[in-house]
Amino acid sequence: MTNLLVGVDTGGTFTDIVLLQDGDFKVHKVLSTPEDPSRAILQGLNEMGILQDVGVLVHGSTVATNAVLEHKGVPTGLIATAGFRDVLEIGRQTRPKLYSLGAQKVSPLVPRELRVEVIERLDERGEVMVELDEASLAQAIATLQRSGVEAVAISLLFSFANPAHEQRVxxxxxxAGFYVAASSSILPEFREYERTSTTVLNAYIGPLIARYLERLEQELGERTRLRIMQSNGGSISSTMARREAARTLLSGPAAGVVGAxxxxxxxxxxxxxxxxxxxxxxxxxxxxxxxxxxTDGTVGGYPIKLPMIDIHTVGAGGGSIAWFDTGGALxxxxxxxxxxxGPAAYGHGGTEATVTDANVVLGRLVPEAFLGGTMSLDSQAARQAVDKIATRLNATPEEAALGIIRVVNANxxxxxxxxxxxxxxxxxxFALVAFGGAGPLHACELAATLRIPRVLVPTVPGVLSALGTLVADxxxxxxxxxxxxxxESEEVVESVLKELEQQGRQDLASEDIATHNIRIERYLDLRYVGQSYELRIPFEQNVEQAVKDFHAAHGQRFGYNDPNELVQVVNVRLKARGVTSKPEQRRQKAVHDATAQPLSQRQVIFAGAAGEVVSYDAPVYARADLLPGTMLMGxxxxxxxxxxxVLPPGWRSYVDEVSNLILEQVEGK
Structure with missing residues (x-):
């Protein structure tokens, strides 16, 4: 058993591992070790007995995200064009809370004393107006050396049109020994603030990512090739991830979408x-x-312009804590x-009520079946934690637990x-694809509220992000x-696309991607002349067709368009995709009249029509016992x-040919 393909996703609570072997998925979960995520990875691989046999490990990491959110990056300096060092602090006029008189801007990751200037100037076409002054550059480098910074971000005016000055800096x-991130390499795109912010983010987390990946590679050994998930849903080599660390900021969540x-x-x-x-x-x-x-994402309030899957995140998970605000609202x-x-039910000393504890009180989590029985939940501790909320609400623990679920579901x-x-x-x-450790617990109630007709629960929902790393291109x-x-753009667009394609093919070839597996995708960012935002449109035939597609997309997105209005080509984009071979999921024909015997019966609580507590005697089934064609009623x-x-009353489920669960609300229920 050698040269195995393994996917790993490091989450806030669990580290998930998926092994692909002979067409079957083997899964494993261990508690995360936030102080050093590699410890949990190595522990999990050891427990599976495969540490010495991993050929390729694809890793979805939260190291970059956590460093930004917790402001634990390295001391970072910024070199800017003379007169422009405060771009990072001035930012935009947008206000996250329009009517709040007490709104606070996030503090720049680079304080003003670490933002230095060099004398140089390009115009908007990249032509030199003021040559780079070497004396000012030497002074800027010396200032940063005295300040003790470890990384330096470089963002000079209009360097996207001509990178020569930035390359010299x-x-x-x-x-001088700094970790360096230059905007002309990270993001050669207009919009000064966003370009600078993205470059600073890359410098701020780059050394941390580099050290983490180097340590993990050493532990895995030379026999294992390490690849890292990006925010755009594809993977890159660990060498590239060290150099362009900002591409990994939404690594784990992006892998989940790919798996979905x-x-x-x-x-x-x-x-x-x-x-x-x-x-x-x-x-x-x-x-x-x-x-x-x-390309308009933010992490911790800091703009990042690199392409990423459009993921919206809210702070609502299994470990989310229930509390009361100053007005007494839950x-x-x-x-x-x-x-x-962790939650009180984990028995590790937690005393505050969490979503997991509420699900335990409602009977929706089976304590002895948690993590396949390898980790038992403490029902009494969960009830005691929820009872504190119930006392404040003057309600029963079951009513309080339902309240916690209603609030988190609303979020x-x-x-x-x-x-x-x-x-x-x-x-x-749309159908709702529910995954993560708690997704299938809440999916049906969410779908009913939003009138989503179907819920799909994948074969390995709790580790789907780790699976996503395995199937990512x-x-x-x-x-x-x-x-x-x-x-006037046809010639310019074709020329730039040709240049970018050549670069993309070279980069993928350097990562051992065969020529026949390389796919090139072309896009244009278009806008009406005078607009301050643009839409990305696939470039499949010519600019004229792309403009027609832009008018249609503008109508879809904003409810209006004007085919007589002049259109501007803002950016030319290209994706170079190295297509990986996707594992085949085993297909089995549905068994006619397939049935499953429940493991047990238990009391499970749901909200009645008026929101009241209603207890049901519900069967508990093992997912492994459900053959294709098996249908269950909630x-x-x-x-x-x-x-x-969780299959609520009024819902039914059936198992399809690839063993995914399809959940539907019964008509009239």
Whole structure:
């Protein structure tokens, strides 16, 4: 058993491992070790007995995300064009809370004393107005050396049009021993603030990522090739991840969306909403044949312009803590119990009521079946924690638990509306793909509220993000700002695309991707002249067709368009995709009249029509006993190693040919 392909996703509470062997998935979960995520990975591989046999390990990591959210990056300096060092602090005029008089901007990751200037100037076409002054550069480098910074971000005015000055500054900074991130390499695109912010983020987390990956590679040994998931849903080599660390900021959630696409397409679903509930957060994304992408993301309040899957995250997960605000209203999250101490039911010292504890009190989690029986839940501790909330509400523990679930479900519902209704899409046209450790626990109630007709629970829902790393393609993104009228752009667009394609093919070839497995995808960022935002449009024939597609897309997205209005080509984009061979999910014909015997019966609580507590005697089934064709009627509980699926009253489920669970609300219920 050698040269195994293994996927790993490090979450806030659990580290998930998926092994692909002989067409079957083997899964394992261990508690995460946030102080050093590699410890949990190595522990899990050891427990599976495969540490010495891993040929390729694809890793979805939270190291970059946590470093930004917790402000634990390295001391970072910024070199800017003279007169522009405060771009990072001035930012934009947008206000996250428009009517709040006490709104606070996030503090820049680089304080003002570590932002230095060099004398140079380019115009908007990249032509030199003021040559780079070497004396000012030497002084800037010396200032940063005295300040003790470890990394340097370089963002000079209009360097996306001509990188020569930035390349010289980068050379000098590297000679001085700094970790260097230059905007002309990270993001050669206009919009000064966002380009600078993205470059600073890369520098801020780069050394941490580099050290973490180097340590993990040493532990794994030379026999194992390490690949890292990016925010765009593709993987890159660990060497590239060290250099362009900002590409990994949404690594784990992106892998979950890739896994959701894979599972849904196996069951014949193209339009889906991915619904991933972990220990600390819920991630949702719209999938319309393929995952929706954005270049307007933020992490911890800091803009990042690199392409990433359009994922909306809320602080609502299994470990989210229930609390009361100053007005006495019940809230849930975003604070989480995490892996340590975890929910009270884990028995590790946690005393505050969490979503997991509420599900235990309601009978929806089976204590002795948690993690396949390898970790038992403490029902008494969960009840004591929820009872504190119940006392404040003057209610029973069961009523309080239902209240906690209602509140957290409302937070999740709002997240789904952001990526569907607010983007002009009707949730009723989609299926909900529920995964993560807690996704299948809440999916049916969310679907009923949003009138989503079907819920799909994949074969390995609790580790779908780890599975997503296994099926992800190698993916490289390239962009070049051109800023030309569409009617004059054909020659420029073709020239830039040719150059970017050559670069993409070279980069993928360096990662041992065979030529016949390389796919090139072309896009244009278009806008009406005078607009301050643009839409990404596939470039399949010529600019004229892309402009027609832009008018249609503008009408879909914003409810209006004007085919007589002039259109501008802002950016030229290209994706170089190294297509990986996808594992075949085993297909079995449905067994006529297939039935399953319940493992047990238990009391499970749901809300009645008026919101009252209603207790049902519900059967508990083992997921492994459900053959294709098996149909169940709710209420029922379906347990498996990596998650628990709750089938409420008025719902039914059946198992399809690839063993995915399809849940539907019964008409009239």
């Amino acid at each position: 980068s050379q000098r900074a590297q000679e 696409v894979f599972a849904a397409q196996a069951s014949g679903f193209e339009q889906t909403i991915s619904f991933d509930i972990g220990g600390t957060s819920t991630d949702v994304a719209l999938i319309n044949g393929m995952a929706t992408e954005t 809230r849930v999250g975003p604070r989480s119990a995490g892996a340590n101490p 999740m519902e709002a997240a789904i509306r952001v990526i569907s209704v607010e983007r002009g899409c009707d949730p009723r046209d 190698t993916l490289k993104d390239y962009v070049r700002t051109v800023m030309v009228p569409s009617e 209420p029922a509980i379906i347990v498996q190693y990596d998650t628990t699926t």
